[in-house]
Amino acid sequence: MSRPGVLNFGVLIVVLVFFTLPVALLVLYSLNVRYGSVPSLRAWLYLAGQYRTFGAALVSSLAYGLSAVALVFAACVIPAKAIARSSRSGTAVLEAVLLTPALLPSITFAIGVHQLFIRAGLVDTWLGVLLVLSFVAYPYMLRALIAAYESIDPAYEQCARNLGAGMFQTFRLVELPFLLPGAAAGGSVVFLVAFSDYFLVFLIGGGIVPAYTSYLVPFIRSADYSIASALSIVFLLVPIALFVAQDRLLTLVLRGRGMAV
Amino acid sequence: MPPTYAVLGVLSNSREELVITIFFCYLSTRMQVSIQGLSKSFGRTPVLSDFSLEVADGEFISVLGPSGVGKTTLLRILAGLDTAAAGVVRFDGFAPAGGNEAVLVFQDYVLFPFLTVYRNVAFGLEARRLSKHLIADRVGRLLSHFGLSEQAGRYPAQLSGGQKQRVALARALAVAPKLLLLDEPLANLDKNLKRDTALYLRSVQREFGITTICVTHDQDEAMAISDRIAVMLGGRIAQVGTPQSVYFRPVSPGVARFMGPVSNLPESQITGGVIARADTADICLLRPEQLRVRKQLSGAFQVQDVRLLGSYQLCVVTLNGVRYEAFTSQPVPLQLGDRVEFERVIPPFEEEYVYEASS
Numbered sequence: 033m034s035r036p037g038v039l040n041f042g043v044l045i046v047v048l049v050f051f052t053l054p055v056a057l058l059v060l061y062s063l064n065v066r067y068g069s070v071p072s073l074r075a076w077l078y079l080a081g082q083y084r085t086f087g088a089a090l091v092s093s094l095a096y097g098l099s100a101v102a103l104v105f106a107a108c109v110i111p112a113k114a115i116a117r118s119s120r121s122g123t124a125v126l127e128a129v130l131l132t133p134a135l136l137p138s139i140t141f142a143i144g145v146h147q148l149f150i151r152a153g154l155v156d157t158w159l160g161v162l163l164v165l166s167f168v169a170y171p172y173m174l175r176a177l178i179a180a181y182e183s184i185d186p187a188y189e190q191c192a193r194n195l196g197a198g199m200f201q202t203f204r205l206v207e208l209p210f211l212l213p214g215a216a217a218g219g220s221v222v223f224l225v226a227f228s229d230y231f232l233v234f235l236i237g238g239g240i241v242p243a244y245t246s247y248l249v250p251f252i253r254s255a256d257y258s259i260a261s262a263l264s265i266v267f268l269l270v271p272i273a274l275f276v277a278q279d280r281l282l283t284l285v286l287r288g289r290g291m292a293v
Numbered sequence: 294m295p296p297t298y299a300v301l302g303v304l305s306n307s308r309e310e311l312v313i314t315i316f317f318c319y320l321s322t323r324m325q326v327s328i329q330g331l332s333k334s335f336g337r338t339p340v341l342s343d344f345s346l347e348v349a350d351g352e353f354i355s356v357l358g359p360s361g362v363g364k365t366t367l368l369r370i371l372a373g374l375d376t377a378a379a380g381v382v383r384f385d386g387f388a389p390a391g392g393n394e395a396v397l398v399f400q401d402y403v404l405f406p407f408l409t410v411y412r413n414v415a416f417g418l419e420a421r422r423l424s425k426h427l428i429a430d431r432v433g434r435l436l437s438h439f440g441l442s443e444q445a446g447r448y449p450a451q452l453s454g455g456q457k458q459r460v461a462l463a464r465a466l467a468v469a470p471k472l473l474l475l476d477e478p479l480a481n482l483d484k485n486l487k488r489d490t491a492l493y494l495r496s497v498q499r500e501f502g503i504t505t506i507c508v509t510h511d512q513d514e515a516m517a518i519s520d521r522i523a524v525m526l527g528g529r530i531a532q533v534g535t536p537q538s539v540y541f542r543p544v545s546p547g548v549a550r551f552m553g554p555v556s557n558l559p560e561s562q563i564t565g566g567v568i569a570r571a572d573t574a575d576i577c578l579l580r581p582e583q584l585r586v587r588k589q590l591s592g593a594f595q596v597q598d599v600r601l602l603g604s605y606q607l608c609v610v611t612l613n614g615v616r617y618e619a620f621t622s623q624p625v626p627l628q629l630g631d632r633v634e635f636e637r638v639i640p641p642f643e644e645e646y647v648y649e650a651s652s
Contacts, residue, residue, distance in 0.1 A: 196417050
């Protein structure tokens, strides 16, 4: 093996160890494999027994996570296009304003939103949780879609318009396929931010909106590492499964159409 | 019967089809275009200044000029994709209605990469919400007319350059525009394909009988496809005329040089007339077809260099220490130091062009 080959291989091993070691530890903990303990399936059996509350929390988190992706995508398309197509310096300011949610500490911002949502009657509702998460995750999708729009030749839109197409037909048939890879990248981050959020969901959902993180945290605080580890493994598997599904879907949709996937 | 009938055919299986077919045939009648005093600048750089042009019904006119003289901007304004700072465009005497009376075929075709050839051609018809079977019928006819039936299910990335261009043309003609705008239609094709495509474009334009404005920077291309050529130099039209008249009867040395190789030789040393006078007195401009070189011991010119440049020969000569370049279409074996004389020949077809130009 050549020298760069060895180097690459070494880096790969380090990265693999870095990522797999915590997961391996989680698996061992969930099976109660520890010094002085007897390995058992107790944690997994407990979760199986609690499948109703556990499942409800998981489904609720999945629902607001995926809804946030859809909502944020819909809310980002027009501003992203406007920013990507404009060369004026004013849009840089607009872009900076739209990106601020990612820069603010969520606690600072949550206090204000909390007050606002109490007045609007959105506190303790599923919609409130969806809105606050969408707001926080907005910049990640915006950034991705701006980059995607910048890569689309404006001639496509002009050609579609010249052929008599309306905005919606142009978007659906011409622009959307170009946006998909960018939207997938942005959507992954949006989903992760929403799905893994604890503080905002707790604050706005008030413990009434079921959430996987709200279910998980008490177990982490308790001394029962086995159940917390089992829950964490499930927590990890959900996004991985979604990423794989998303990747397959994108390849299926875009394959053979002159687009590198 | 308008030519479009012949290509797209008339189907009257249902009332809807009949009405729509009549509608499209009405739309596809040809159009006269009048452009007056069009101006446009980007920032402080003027790209079009006081551009005027009249285009007749069913005419194929090329706007020919070097890069950066605002040719594409002109097409974009006519297609409704850009606005002019000043000037008026009239389609059949009326201001453009905002529909797609004028459809632009982009230089790099701009086929939608995620749609099949079929869906690309159907795009403009889908925008008009025509029924599925009507779209299928019309697109099917166009694809077979352009020899693309077998490629109907392919994506643009899987097509050759020539096929892409035919798809772009079919897509534009599917919506039966009154005016077809072509932006450098042959620029992306290799040299051998260019000539065939030029003739093909011309035959398609004749068949559909559609008024066409083409912009190009390629003189051969313009001459091969156009009824008339508008030569654009410095943001303005320098001359409008048939390919023969702008080539053989240029109105200025600038047009003469832009349209092809010209020899500048002292008139007093040449027998015969001139096609255009250069700024300097006694210098005349002649096309290779109008000039013959002959080896002659008593010749006034002395050969300094001889090159064969494809279809013509370049002969660098001196007379009293002054250097001249002479292009002739009939190559003659010459050697350095030979003495030569030049004779002006009148091509047998030239009188015809003189007549056209003066009329």
